[in-house]
Amino acid sequence: MQGYIYPNEFELQWSLLIVLYPYITGLVAGAFILASLERVFNVKEVQPTYRLALLTALAFLLVAPLPLQGHLGHPERSYEIFLTPNRQSAMAMFGFVYAWYLAVVLLLEIWFDYRQDMVRWAQEAHGARRWLYRVLTLGATDVSPGALKFDDAAGRWITIIGIPSAFLLHGYVGFIFGSVKANPWWSSVLMPVVFLFSAIVSGIALVLIIYMVTSLFRSRPVDMRCLDKLASFLFYAMIVDVSLEMLDFVHRLYESEESITILSQMIESRLFISLIVLQLVVGTLIPLGFLGAFSPALHRGLARGSDELRRLIYLTSAVLVEIGIFSIRWNVVIGGQLFSKSLRGLTVYKVELLGLEGLAMTIAIMALPFLILWILVRVLPPWNVAAQDAR
Amino acid sequence: MNPDDDRSGAPLPSGPQPAVDRRRFVENALKACAAGCPLILAAIRLPAAVAQGPAGQAGYDPTEHLYGMGIDIQRCIGCGRCVAACKAENDVPLDDHHFNTWVERYVIDDNGEVTVDSPNGGFDGFPQPDTESEIRRTFFVPKLCNHCANPPCVQVCPVGATFITPDGVVLVDDTYCIGCRYCIQACPYGARWFHPTKHVAAKCTLCYHRLVKGLVPACVEVCPTGARTFGEVEHRPTPLARFMRMNEVQVLKPHLNTRPKVYYANLDGEVR
């Protein structure tokens, strides 16, 4: 501890698990927005990743409540958020945004897109799998051209609704922090917007990584046009994101409000590695440089590279981007609690190794969506393009 | 693969859908409503008679009170009896980072450097100040939950576990709090803490259990110099009335518009 902190501020309230939560919901929103590029804006090149992006979003969305539950003092009472939500509380309303997004947007979109295939798989499969597919179709087995047209139209409309819903999903998480007037590090109009765009960045990067890795496992060639397009979208999204972050930074320095002294001290001491090194250099500047130099979609890229080189650059950049976005979440959540609201002192956060809120649990929670995705890919293979071919 | 060859048992229309489907849909919908009506009515609970105020406290009417506290900085001697009494009265953990109320000491030296400290919240009093240079000003500031009239903590609670009573006291419902700690983040004054064993949010209750019996909070009871004054914020004859009339009072962090009900007389500009 350094300087003066209120006695009750000694221990941090929101730990590593709460860093994980906006990271995961960000991946969900970003992956979905990437999928919507193909569906609504007809970006044909990223079509190979469409279903994969949706399944990725679902896998991560299912895991998203876990860090919250692990962090609550009384997770067995968490249902109260749905029973007696305080309409003035951003956190309470978020429960409904999450439920809306899961049930009405993501599940429905996946259902409409896969329905035709699920009907076919129900007929082709045997035993438990056949029963599984039948249940998944909910008995809606009409695959006449009219019904399929309806599926397509419904999917389109859900995606259209889904885009602002995805904005709401992660923008709301930003608002949960941005609306806390007591905390000058969090309280900002830009917070929901920065969260949203960093979510888009992380989602695109995640789908890029998963697409490359699954292609490797399946021993299939990567569609380079798709990959180049993903990389260019990642680049554009990063430009917007870094512009917003720079705007926040410049604005703070310029207005130089009372909190600037302690916040500068915090950045220079407690957050130096996570902010300057990881978020800025490793997570933003280096990937931007790589992508800008090697991406052919960006005006015939400064450097030309073979397909293999570009794949390596893209994969590296995407991984660095994920590290950078995780650092952003860390800097927001943990950073906001490292300085005292008296603006006179700093405290420390010691990450536990074991325990419900420790590093081991964090790693386990981050691994779980990949396991779920693997199951989803087995049950609902995204490589089966019957519905997409029809479009 | 024959679409008609379905063994799920559900009726599977083949070819163009017959118009009877709409009728069936409407029939099903009506049946659902008929079945659901009692459930819906049960869900819309008819408002019960408004509670009479804390049951068992005969004669206590919360609508007759709106509590506040006054603190005179020039009277506080930093003895810490308030901190100790509060911990005893309210079973607050005795470690050094859980306090309902605490006392801060400000030392402003002749160069304008400000040093603030609160060793164990002031529970054991204060040692001599740790400064070599001359002191320009130095004083003690008791802090506690301000029981704001526009409380940001109540606003952010997702489930309604923290609330402000009709008599102006912000309380936490131990059995309803889910322990999300949003209220602790939202409090600008650092007044809330997380109970290490009950795993719920906790804070100063203004000794509500004493107020309903017509007593003053424990910290006010034991303050030996009268630095803490307790009473009603509205126009009623209590010691706080004189305090508010005779002193130029300030509140902490007025720019946040939390409308605190703890008023400080002779508050120095360096106090946060």
Add this chain to the structure above:
Amino acid sequence: MKIPQQVVRLGAVFSVAIAALIVVRALLVPETFGDLGHYRAAAIDSIAAHPKKYAGHQECAACHDDVASKRAAGNHRGVACEVCHGPQQAHVDAPLDVKPPAPRDRGFCPLCHAYNPSRPTGFPQIDPVAHNPLQPCITCHDPHAPVPPAVPEECGACHGQIERQKALSHHANLSCVTCHQVPQQHKVTPRVVRPTKPTDRAFCGRCHAEGASGRAEAPRIDLAEHNPRYLCWQCHYPHDPKTQ
């Protein structure tokens, strides 16, 4: 327009889910929730039923009215019984079984009365090491009506910070009454009857004006030229004149 089969199926699923939510809500929301606001009104009752540990000084006076009235007439009239005797609701409930402790050593009184510059000036303070060492405070001071055994001659008994600062300053050899007239009543009701303070530049000029007959070593200034619009103590702190 016929309703597509997908909508029918989905509609059924959603209706069941919403109905289930309504049922669960009716069953699980606590009874008093919403009566007074968005919270469980019965929580107020359970908080109000918390047992008190401090009885309050009125309770003590009910049985110990002699001590209470002695205290009310003395310097500790603002010090409630339980400040020193601790929370005693248990004693009120079972007076013969539970006896209140009383601090009879030297460790307790200095919590309030040990010298500390952050304490407001005028509050009676002593140096706990130097002041009658080894003897319990109650040897000389009745805690229920504390007066010093002899009225302190030195102003420093209550104005410790000023005395310590002055002792290291150029004015160390000046006694307080050089500049302040102190009525005897000030030692009895200090906030009501206060010492006087000098009111004009000429007062300081008695030692510091050129040609003054006071102490030879006192620095001299031309009273008419030296910042004539200000009183001396607006810049020079009389208890430590070298600082501004």
